[in-house]
């Protein structure tokens with residue numbers, strides 16, 4: 233029975249980096265991956281381009297019940313450290329908007345293939361189609377029941393991610409292993425996820441995308457707002473602005489709060505500027521139907537909704553007086569949409585919550601409760617904003633495990 237080895241559960245972002253670091257430090261490393269191939273989330277990330285990191289790492293882009301832990305983990309592991317690591321693999325990075333970093337090839341496959349090459353070169357044994365079903369610890373040995381038989385190790389890294397995107401391998405199993413070994417979990421909710429609405433009008437606008445501002449209200453209280461694409465869909469609403477506020481919406485919906493979005497469909501125009509624009513377009517004698525007149529400024533599918541919500545009485549252009557214009561302006565800048573759910577983990581990029589980080593050493597990522605048990609990546613109660621911050625967390629926690637192994 234070979235117990236002098238490290239087993240890593242999960243060949244995703246954090247598991248692969250941890251494996252490379254440990255193997256480079258001369259350790260015997262096996263990675264067990266339930267999928268038929270490694271790094272499935274990396275492969276689809278950034279629409280296949282992989283938003284690998286963000287140049288502007290800032291604590292306020294990470295969320296946790298224990299921000300102090302995230303601060304300690306991230307300290308000393310800013311973007312240049314990650315860039316250096318990828319450079320050691322032969323991967324060059326380029327900068328996109330807002331500090332977002334991408335592989336220079338703009339192909340996520342480059343990231344996975346170079347990680348795989350380096351892992352194998354350093355001696356990592358990667359086993360795909362190997363789902364870990366159960367983890368026990370007897371004495372100083374971890375015993376793993378897997379779909380390919382029982383495996384033992386003296387050190388175990390749980391890098392099995394979160395339940396987000398189960399179609400790519402997202403799973404709760406790491407949480408189950410950790411809780412069985414004595415760890416506790418903080419509440420988990422889908423994040424970076426689309427939102428659902430039961431309002432029938434939204435379906436009629438399916439496919440319409442506007443560059444707007446979405447404001448989130450919970451029980452009538454203003455929570456947050458995000459600017460960016462807003463996409464109406466047949467289930468509700470999506471787009472980057474919506475994903476960016478979905479963390480707040482998701483946690484509040486889980487608390488049964490009444491959630492509502494107030495959408496500004498023309499944020500580039502202040503109320504006054506939009507009023508002026510619309511008034512200046514009114515021709516006093518025109519009998520043009522109001523629906524057609526509004527097509528001059530708004531997407532056709534949105535017009536019926538705007539007219540209905542504004543309770544406009546005008547039927548023709550010539551009936552548009554200041555009062556009617558004000559009603560239209562108010563609705564265009566404050567279109568209300570109630571939200572009743574998220575699209576769940578299936579639609580989510582990440583999960584909030586996870587392993588309670590007060591039980592983990594932020595320098596080594598080792599459990600404070602179970603010696604030789606380590607955690608990396610999203611399994612921990614830390615999630616990041618869209619823009620490369622989630623991968624940053626995965627790379628850093630993986631690197632910390634590898635760096636620590638040098639000193640053992």
Ligand SMILES: Cc1cc2nc3c(=O)[nH]c(=O)nc-3n(C[C@H](O)[C@H](O)[C@H](O)COP(=O)(O)OP(=O)(O)OC[C@H]3O[C@@H](n4cnc5c(N)ncnc54)[C@H](O)[C@@H]3O)c2cc1C
Nearest residue numbers: 242244245246266277278283364393401609610620622623
């Ligand atoms: C569609 C999508 C797009 C994304 N785009 C970006 C982006 O552009 N930038 C960014 O920063 N973040 C992005 N993310 C988030 C990012 O992918 C994750 O935060 C990151 O992959 C987490 O790394 P991890 O190592 O913790 O988990 P994962 O990468 O999820 O890896 C965990 C691995 O463990 C395996 N596993 C789980 N349970 C078991 C088990 N019992 N036995 C064996 N194997 C198991 C899984 O199959 C999986 O391969 C995206 C996520 C999704 C879903």
